[in-house]
Amino acid sequence: MPGKLEKKLIIKFLGTSSEESIPREGCECVQCLSKDKNDNRLRSSVLINKKIMIDATPDVLKQLSKRQIDALEAVLITHEHADHNGGIKDLLRARRDIRIIKLAAGQHFKLLGIDFHAFKVKHSNLVPTVGVEINSVIYIPDYADLDWAMPYLKNTKFAILDGSVLGRNFGGHLSINETVALTKPLKNLRKIYLTHNGHTRRTHKEMQKLVHEIGDSSFVIAYDGLEIEV
Template sequence: MKILFLGTSAGWPLPRLGCKCELCSSKDFKDIRTRTSILLNGTLLLDVGPDTYHHLVNIDSKKIKYAAITHEHPDHTSGLWDLGHIYNSKKITIIINPNTFKKIRNLFFPNEYKIIKVEKNEILKLNGLNLTLLPVKHTKDSSFGILIESRNKKIFYAPDFKSLPPLTKNKIKNANLLLIDGSELKIKTPTHISIEEGIKLAKSLKAKKTYFVHLGHRTLPYKELSTHVQSLGGKNFKLPYDGLEIEV
């Protein structure tokens, strides 16, 4: 599976406007981050945030067939407006849980999309891949991580969560790749895990490789954060940057 990191920031992009901190003054292009979104195999988008239009300018947007949504927050959904207008293209199918859909139905206009509503833990078959929305603790009843399984590979994408319920943990054990919440380095908030806790979690789940996405302002510049993450977790813990492509 090919994973293109279209965007890698938390709810607000980096650098923050007007901020002169070390991270926001960095000259490294890897510290310029837009809202988190992934393109899988060129055809499946994971989350559709406010930077979607700019993400899709440089790729073949007509190849996109599906977009799966983790939860209703605007940093994951407000690009749906733009995604409905890709010219000379067939309608994109949005994959979403009914609870999430209820909260953002005003972002959809009749006839712009096909919509598949999937219940939590229900397996959806998509061109040789199985996609499942697994519950995570973030918002009430409408936040999910996306599990994607091919014949021999397993990827789990969860950009926003405080913790994972036991059933979700069971299903993502031994994943080839985790793409998980990097909003905070150490600070505990009510809705997000920290990177330091995420490293422990990924180790307990025996993930083969972990990338932190949804990187927040209270972290560190790319270089320092990469070194820090690897010193705590080892070489299988990595940071992406906007535009990075990897294969699992």
């Protein structure tokens, strides 16, 4: 819940996949063949109060038209990986007036009445990466560990975290299993949404069941179009 002075946030998931959208071309796994619309995922970004987007994926134009987004004013970029910044050019070609803000660790600012704070997370040796505190909601789509994010996670009710890989850490991503193990004991967290969902070859339904089993009912596998109000 927002503090007294905090504006209410409506966060919409415009995309929830990792490096590539799902289904993957030519793949015949259950995830890619699924008829459930929650298994169709574009690359990860969120829209805040209809006007601010975090990350501009290569799917950005598709995401804007699919969700009929016409009030977009600014885009915040978490890091320079193509699945997070690869849509900037397309976006600016279509909408020249949009402000692009490449976030840096330690940055703190107010935009359209919402507080943003970027903090450093470990993800890639080559590419500096941040997590974002949006009022008091934590958004970190990519991380290799949660060490530097812990102080923020201990101080929020809602977190949106990295759901890229299952079972073992891989390619700069902490496994879902470890994310669950690290965040389950934090009783302040009311809901933990997993985004940046990888090609796990399990359906949304199966993944949701799994995180309930290894975690509890506070863990939610995000899907494209999911909207939360906090």
